[in-house]
Amino acid sequence: MAEIERLPTIADVARACGVSMRTVSRVINGARNVKPATRVKIEQEIERLKFRPNPQARGLAASRSYLLGLVYDMPNALYLDTIQRGITGTCRSSGYELVIHPCESTGSDTVIADTLSFVRRSNIDGLIVLPPVSEMAALPPALDEAGVDYVLLASVDLVDPVHLVRSAERLACEDMTRHLIELGHRDIAFISGPSDYRSTRERLEGFRDAFRAAGLALNEELILKGDYGYHSGYSAGNALFSRRQKPTAIFASNDEMAFGVFNAAAEAGMSVPNDVSVCGFDDVVFAERTLPSLTTIRRPSLAMASLATEKLIALIEGRDDVANRMQAVVPLELILRNSTAARR
Amino acid sequence: MAEIERLPTIADVARACGVSMRTVSRVINGARNVKPATRVKIEQEIERLKFRPNPQARGLAASRSYLLGLVYDMPNALYLDTIQRGITGTCRSSGYELVIHPCESTGSDTVIADTLSFVRRSNIDGLIVLPPVSEMAALPPALDEAGVDYVLLASVDLVDPVHLVRSAERLACEDMTRHLIELGHRDIAFISGPSDYRSTRERLEGFRDAFRAAGLALNEELILKGDYGYHSGYSAGNALFSRRQKPTAIFASNDEMAFGVFNAAAEAGMSVPNDVSVCGFDDVVFAERTLPSLTTIRRPSLAMASLATEKLIALIEGRDDVANRMQAVVPLELILRNSTAARR
DNA sequence: ACAAGAGATGCCAGCGCTGGCATATTTCCA
DNA sequence: TGGAAATATGCCAGCGCTGGCATCTCTTGT
Numbered sequence: 001m002a003e004i005e006r007l008p009t010i011a012d013v014a015r016a017c018g019v020s021m022r023t024v025s026r027v028i029n030g031a032r033n034v035k036p037a038t039r040v041k042i043e044q045e046i047e048r049l050k051f052r053p054n055p056q057a058r059g060l061a062a063s064r065s066y067l068l069g070l071v072y073d074m075p076n077a078l079y080l081d082t083i084q085r086g087i088t089g090t091c092r093s094s095g096y097e098l099v100i101h102p103c104e105s106t107g108s109d110t111v112i113a114d115t116l117s118f119v120r121r122s123n124i125d126g127l128i129v130l131p132p133v134s135e136m137a138a139l140p141p142a143l144d145e146a147g148v149d150y151v152l153l154a155s156v157d158l159v160d161p162v163h164l165v166r167s168a169e170r171l172a173c174e175d176m177t178r179h180l181i182e183l184g185h186r187d188i189a190f191i192s193g194p195s196d197y198r199s200t201r202e203r204l205e206g207f208r209d210a211f212r213a214a215g216l217a218l219n220e221e222l223i224l225k226g227d228y229g230y231h232s233g234y235s236a237g238n239a240l241f242s243r244r245q246k247p248t249a250i251f252a253s254n255d256e257m258a259f260g261v262f263n264a265a266a267e268a269g270m271s272v273p274n275d276v277s278v279c280g281f282d283d284v285v286f287a288e289r290t291l292p293s294l295t296t297i298r299r300p301s302l303a304m305a306s307l308a309t310e311k312l313i314a315l316i317e318g319r320d321d322v323a324n325r326m327q328a329v330v331p332l333e334l335i336l337r338n339s340t341a342a343r344r
Numbered sequence: 345m346a347e348i349e350r351l352p353t354i355a356d357v358a359r360a361c362g363v364s365m366r367t368v369s370r371v372i373n374g375a376r377n378v379k380p381a382t383r384v385k386i387e388q389e390i391e392r393l394k395f396r397p398n399p400q401a402r403g404l405a406a407s408r409s410y411l412l413g414l415v416y417d418m419p420n421a422l423y424l425d426t427i428q429r430g431i432t433g434t435c436r437s438s439g440y441e442l443v444i445h446p447c448e449s450t451g452s453d454t455v456i457a458d459t460l461s462f463v464r465r466s467n468i469d470g471l472i473v474l475p476p477v478s479e480m481a482a483l484p485p486a487l488d489e490a491g492v493d494y495v496l497l498a499s500v501d502l503v504d505p506v507h508l509v510r511s512a513e514r515l516a517c518e519d520m521t522r523h524l525i526e527l528g529h530r531d532i533a534f535i536s537g538p539s540d541y542r543s544t545r546e547r548l549e550g551f552r553d554a555f556r557a558a559g560l561a562l563n564e565e566l567i568l569k570g571d572y573g574y575h576s577g578y579s580a581g582n583a584l585f586s587r588r589q590k591p592t593a594i595f596a597s598n599d600e601m602a603f604g605v606f607n608a609a610a611e612a613g614m615s616v617p618n619d620v621s622v623c624g625f626d627d628v629v630f631a632e633r634t635l636p637s638l639t640t641i642r643r644p645s646l647a648m649a650s651l652a653t654e655k656l657i658a659l660i661e662g663r664d665d666v667a668n669r670m671q672a673v674v675p676l677e678l679i680l681r682n683s684t685a686a687r688r
Numbered sequence: 689a690c691a692a693g694a695g696a697t698g699c700c701a702g703c704g705c706t707g708g709c710a711t712a713t714t715t716c717c718a
Numbered sequence: 719t720g721g722a723a724a725t726a727t728g729c730c731a732g733c734g735c736t737g738g739c740a741t742c743t744c745t746t747g748t
Contacts, residue, residue, distance in 0.1 A: 022737095056735090100442055123399055289603050404706090
């Protein structure tokens with residue numbers, strides 16, 4: 001019997017079940033109005049034939065691609081894998097695949113144009129955008145106009161909350177600062193991120209909140225500008241350690257910069273945490289492997305990515321989902337390790 | 345004028361140029377037999393209309409998806425971003441997109457089944473596989489049978505070289521070991537990776553090669569088993585530092601484990617590199633930020649990924665490309681930093 | 689028992705493009 | 719300069735699926 005080497009199609013399933021293709025299609029797409037008996041029979045046949053709907057054909061007929069896009073642009077994407085697993089994990093149970101688009105950061109205009117071109121080229125159904133791209137104010141309008149569904153992981157709120165998943169950075173920074181204050185520190189330095197990132201402001205505000213709440217005065221001279229890069233943390237550390245009155249604690253607003261401070265401290269002969277407490281933000285893998293291990297703040301990346309994906313799929317499929325109703329602000333976790341200690 | 349809100353199709357281009365759709369299709373697909381004048385005219389019209397071929401329709405008609413898949417499964421994918429950029433960079437100039445598939449490592453069978461299911465579900469045209477998945481012996485046959493094109497980034501040679509891109513790990517490890525020998529070290533320890541990885545053997549063989557080439561005897565007791573994880577490096581370090589005769593140099597076969605050794609050394613009161621030289625393999629970002637910075641081996645991930653992508657696309661498009669002719673073994677680079685020094 | 693409505697199913701066109709082949713046009717050599 | 723070969727172009731079916739609507743089959747209430 002010359003069996004034709006060809007994957008089964010919806011027609012094969014329909015024929016075998018004695019129903020029309022349309023009914024099989026309904027089962028595949030989870031339409032409600034199919035008699036349970038029919039549905040079961042079709043599902044069994046699908047299983048038996050190992051039938052898988054052809055995404056190209058589905059896409060062409062329904063003007064959908066069943067593809068989600070991930071746009072990112074971070075030089076040191078240490079949590080990229082976690083984010084990707086969060087997304088693909090949720091994709092898998094809903095029949096979507098993830099197409100990635102790392103963009104070369106060369107100014108807001110270019111990045112947006114690049115993103116739009118990606119969307120059109122690939123016909124993706126929806127987009128998940130990571131910071132810092134997600135924090136560009138011009139992006140949401142451009143995406144709206146292009147008619148793509150999207151969810152941003154960002155610390156912005158200029159956008160309809162259905163499009164947003166963010167973590168409570170400000171609150172976490174306030175908590176961390178309170179922790180330092182409770183350890184007896186008063187001269188606490190803060191190394192901020194690049195001024196054009198929203199998170200920079202959020203984190204700094206959290207820092208201020210803690211002082212405000214404790215009724216303590218804040219020395220503005222101890223707030224230094226960094227850029228989330230290792231070297232900027234190192235320079236800031238050097239600057240702080242060469243002051244006549246050195247801070248007793250330094251809150252670097254990300255781990256990279258905290259490591260820079262570590263090395264500046266070592267070179268200045270300052271011991272962490274005996275002479276100075278240091279903490280960061282991100283909880284990168286290496287944070288627990290340094291000597292001393294780094295007190296930092298952990299963002300639940302996997303959970304955020306899953307949540308974003310759920311929201312996006314709900315958006316695409318036009319469902320008014322719980323995922324889109326709830327406040328998508330996920331809490332962060334303080335990870336207390338050995339780089340912070342009571343003031344001597 | 346009620347302009348219909350609809351993206352231009354190949355028919356619009358054809359009409360505007362007074363040619364048939366088939367001819368436009370030829371131009372899009374770079375067929376050779378189109379009169380230059382016609383081609384130019386069509387290209388201009390495509391540009392003017394901002395026409396982009398619909399990938400679903402193309403895919404359906406030509407049974408292709410213009411999608412490449414990336415299968416990986418590494419807990420600490422520090423170079424993932426680099427790999428992804430290498431692939432997407434090359435994809436972009438050839439009209440492909442990249443779909444990622446991180447798999448949950450739960451045994452070779454599961455991973456292979458998972459990969460095959462991914463291939464069928466997503467209809468990707470070709471696959472790029474990263475180690476350790478790429479080193480599973482059962483994978484290539486399964487992929488061959490499934491009729492997918494694929495390229496492996498792996499240290500294996502059980503497979504037709506058209507499917508392979510690898511780096512000269514053994515040679516690099518020999519070079520690194522020679523470097524240690526030239527620094528006067530003789531009691532050199534080696535911390536290997538998990539025994540089921542091919543790279544583990546390659547790296548260890550390189551280590552042996554250097555001793556052999558130098559006519560030196562190798563103390564087998566100084567070869568310890570690790571698993572590429574931080575903790576295994578730490579334990580191995582502890583074991584080595586508690587020996588009566590301590591090694592004067594330790595070659596950890598990846599950076600993670602080298603960092604483990606760093607911390608074990610610190611706790612044992614050994615100074616790196618004064619009391620003991622330490623080197624690693626991978627050149628992760630943090631390698632230059634530790635104190636001391638880590639001497640290590642850099643794999644040209646971006647170049648390897650680009651090369652793999654070129655090979656894969658040549659394979660898919662049936663071209664007998666240069667990329668598939670050349671030996672796809674890329675050299676590694678020794679990065680000499682401060683964790684290695686002459687024996688005291 | 690029957691109409692009205694709700695639920696289940698079927699029919700067919702067409703999504704946008706390319707493959708295979710037929711046809712038209714140009715090129716080139718005897 | 720004729721005609722064969724080479725090159726360029728066109729025609730049409732059909733890839734596998736879903737949308738819209740028509741049709742058929744069950745409920746349910748009176």
